[in-house]
Amino acid sequence: MNDLTPLNVRNAAAQHDASLARRGCPVSDLKDRLRKSGLRPTRQRISLGWLLFAKGDRHITAESLFEEAMRARVPVSLATVYNTLHQFTEVGLLRQLAVDGSKSYFDTNVTDHHHFFVEEDDQLMDMPMEVAVGELPAAPAGMEIARVDVIVRLRRLPG
Amino acid sequence: MNDLTPLNVRNAAAQHDASLARRGCPVSDLKDRLRKSGLRPTRQRISLGWLLFAKGDRHITAESLFEEAMRARVPVSLATVYNTLHQFTEVGLLRQLAVDGSKSYFDTNVTDHHHFFVEEDDQLMDMPMEVAVGELPAAPAGMEIARVDVIVRLRRLPG
DNA sequence: TTACGTGCAAATAATTTGCAGTCCC
DNA sequence: GGGACTGCAAATTATTTGCACGTAA
Numbered sequence: 472m473n474d475l476t477p478l479n480v481r482n483a484a485a486q487h488d489a490s491l492a493r494r495g496c497p498v499s500d501l502k503d504r505l506r507k508s509g510l511r512p513t514r515q516r517i518s519l520g521w522l523l524f525a526k527g528d529r530h531i532t533a534e535s536l537f538e539e540a541m542r543a544r545v546p547v548s549l550a551t552v553y554n555t556l557h558q559f560t561e562v563g564l565l566r567q568l569a570v571d572g573s574k575s576y577f578d579t580n581v582t583d584h585h586h587f588f589v590e591e592d593d594q595l596m597d598m599p600m601e602v603a604v605g606e607l608p609a610a611p612a613g614m615e616i617a618r619v620d621v622i623v624r625l626r627r628l629p630g
Numbered sequence: 631m632n633d634l635t636p637l638n639v640r641n642a643a644a645q646h647d648a649s650l651a652r653r654g655c656p657v658s659d660l661k662d663r664l665r666k667s668g669l670r671p672t673r674q675r676i677s678l679g680w681l682l683f684a685k686g687d688r689h690i691t692a693e694s695l696f697e698e699a700m701r702a703r704v705p706v707s708l709a710t711v712y713n714t715l716h717q718f719t720e721v722g723l724l725r726q727l728a729v730d731g732s733k734s735y736f737d738t739n740v741t742d743h744h745h746f747f748v749e750e751d752d753q754l755m756d757m758p759m760e761v762a763v764g765e766l767p768a769a770p771a772g773m774e775i776a777r778v779d780v781i782v783r784l785r786r787l788p789g
Numbered sequence: 790t791t792a793c794g795t796g797c798a799a800a801t802a803a804t805t806t807g808c809a810g811t812c813c814c
Numbered sequence: 815g816g817g818a819c820t821g822c823a824a825a826t827t828a829t830t831t832g833c834a835c836g837t838a839a
Contacts, residue, residue, distance in 0.1 A: 511812090511813060511814080511818065511819070512813085513812075513813070513818090513819060513820080514812085514820095515819080515820070516819090532803095533803080533804080534802095534803080547820085547821090548820070548821045548822070549804090549821095550804090550805080550806085550820080550821065550822075550823095551819085551820055551821070553803090553804065553805075554805095554819085554820085567731070569728050569729055569730050569731045570728055571728050572726070572728050572732075572733065572734030572828085572829090573731075573802075573803070573828085573829085574731065574802085574803065574804095575731030575803085575804090576731075587769075587770070589773070590776070596770075598767055599767050605764050607782060608757055608758050610746075610782075610784055611746070611755075611784070613786060613787050614748070614784040614785065614786060614787060615784065615785055615787050616782055616783070616784060616785075617749070617783040617784060617785040618782075618783045619780065619781070619782050619783070620779075620780070620781045620782075620783065621778065621779070621780050622728075622778070622779045623766060623769075623775055623777075623778050623779075624775070624776040624777045624778070624779065625769055625770070625773040625774065625775060625776060626773065626774055626775075626776040627772060627773060628772050628773060628774050670793065670794070670837090670838060670839080671838085672793090672794060672795080672837075672838070673795095673837090673838095674794080674795070675794090691828095692828080692829080693827095693828080705796095706795085706796090707795070707796045707797070708796095708829090709795080709796070709797075709798095709829090709830080709831085710794080710795055710796070712828090712829065712830075713794085713795085713830095731803085731804090732803085732804085732827075732828070733827085733828060733829090734828085734829090
């Protein structure tokens, strides 16, 4: 593991901006996040984490991430992709979404937000602005609200 | 088909309330609804419709309706239950809900409303009041909103 | 009669699991 | 070195499909 040298070299410059330093070495940042979550930073988890988090907010399925890994020549099994997605979800790195009764989607954006869904092309999009869900009825006795999911289903306009 | 006699008998009393008259013979009412939707009122569709609509608003899965049919000694295959649920959904007698990535739920309440979902026991409930979803962002160009689904996920409070 | 429905069993799709071997700490 | 992790293949779960037979119009 010789990724320590580059970090040391830029130590002085990064002193005033830790996040910049981390941005300089996303792999070691990812390792830290995994370790802090109690997950061993294995080859597969780092590769998948790299694919997931390097390109901004994304909505992926197990199958689509697996294909992406294959294309990137990352050797990983489909079973491990499923395991990794669920482990990442448990520790809060991902959020799982139920949009159609069949496959599960995972969102790399774990902040509070809602979604558009275009059924025709199975496409999920984050909603550009915060949607205020007005007055929710109180949760039944002995219950508390864990999460509110809003999905706005879109249809392509004819013409 | 001798279910006409009871209808005729109460004709006079029902004159001022057609819906009451229909409530008097739900089977023939169901047949009409099916026929109007372009679905042949077959033995299986009538039996399943009876199970679905006789007891007020319900949330069922293919598997749960199949079990219910078995218990009621209604001879029907699981494949037909799936077909029937989807056909009923297409003609607007049911509404399909995606709550968890795995199985599909069907709601006999097709009016606009939202849901509570208790993950621990896979239980779905209609929300008691209309929830106003505030200001939705405009649909992207060339799109229109087909439906808005709100699911409030509940967690059992400890203690 | 005849097209539409249904039952059954086999096919698919998404996901999970068991276990032998591998790798991080 | 030892327990956590991975890969593979087989098992599960939810759902769909093909086709011979049944039945409502």
